[in-house]
Amino acid sequence: MSDVHTDLAGRTIILGVTGSIAAFKAADIISRLTEAGAKVYPVMTDGACRFIQPLTLQTLSRQPVSSDLWGEGEGWQPGHIELADQADLLLVAPATAHCIAQFANGLAPDLLTSIHLATPAPVMIAPAMNGKMLAHAATQANIETLRQRGYHFIEPDSGMLACGYEGDGKLASVERIVETVIGFFQNQSS
Numbered sequence: 247m248s249d250v251h252t253d254l255a256g257r258t259i260i261l262g263v264t265g266s267i268a269a270f271k272a273a274d275i276i277s278r279l280t281e282a283g284a285k286v287y288p289v290m291t292d293g294a295c296r297f298i299q300p301l302t303l304q305t306l307s308r309q310p311v312s313s314d315l316w317g318e319g320e321g322w323q324p325g326h327i328e329l330a331d332q333a334d335l336l337l338v339a340p341a342t343a344h345c346i347a348q349f350a351n352g353l354a355p356d357l358l359t360s361i362h363l364a365t366p367a368p369v370m371i372a373p374a375m376n377g378k379m380l381a382h383a384a385t386q387a388n389i390e391t392l393r394q395r396g397y398h399f400i401e402p403d404s405g406m407l408a409c410g411y412e413g414d415g416k417l418a419s420v421e422r423i424v425e426t427v428i429g430f431f432q433n434q435s436s
């Protein structure tokens with residue numbers, strides 16, 4: 247059994263949080279990753295900020311929360327480039343259909359999508375959406391495009407969705423997300 251408090255020691259993770267009803271689960275994901283020793287920098291889309299307060303993620307991560315591409319820090323280097331360079335992993339959980347589409351098409355209208363294009367770090371995506379959004383040909387094609395590029399997906403669960411439907415598209419459990427991240431780094435160093 248590994249020591250949960252050091253599994254992610256020395257790892258820097260950017261946690262992208264997007265505008266899904268499951269955005270509140272990012273708080274728990276941050277707590278668990280931080281407990282495991284990771285330094286977690288939350289980056290929220292405008293949509294995510296409608297579902298959960300940046301202050302919550304800031305307090306749990308003990309790091310500043312970024313959401314504004316245009317409100318960059320004071321250094322000479324744009325903040326998103328600096329953050330993108332520091333990361334060992336870009337994890338997006340929950341990831342909306344919209345975010346996945348932007349990633350697949352290389353769009354960069356906000357901070358998270360700009361970091362996505364600027365980072366050399368591997369990208370791990372935990373989708374969360376209504377089952378019909380997930381099954382849509384456009385979403386499936388976008389996921390396939392990203393898989394072909396070597397992106398890692400944490401498959402959503404099946405179950406009762408917040409939209410009232412039962413089916414696929416429920417954000418993977420926090421436990422499974424954290425285990426996948428830990429396993430990813432263990433594989434890298436073995």
Ligand SMILES: Cc1cc2nc3c(=O)[nH]c(=O)nc-3n(C[C@H](O)[C@H](O)[C@H](O)COP(=O)(O)O)c2cc1C
Nearest residue numbers: 264265266267291293294342343344345374375376
């Ligand atoms: C109440 C509510 C819940 C939503 N939940 C989801 C969701 O779970 N997954 C998803 O892909 N989109 C969801 N959406 C739609 C996204 O918020 C919308 O597509 C938005 O443009 C996503 O922007 P972002 O990816 O930049 O955060 C939801 C919208 C509302 C109003």
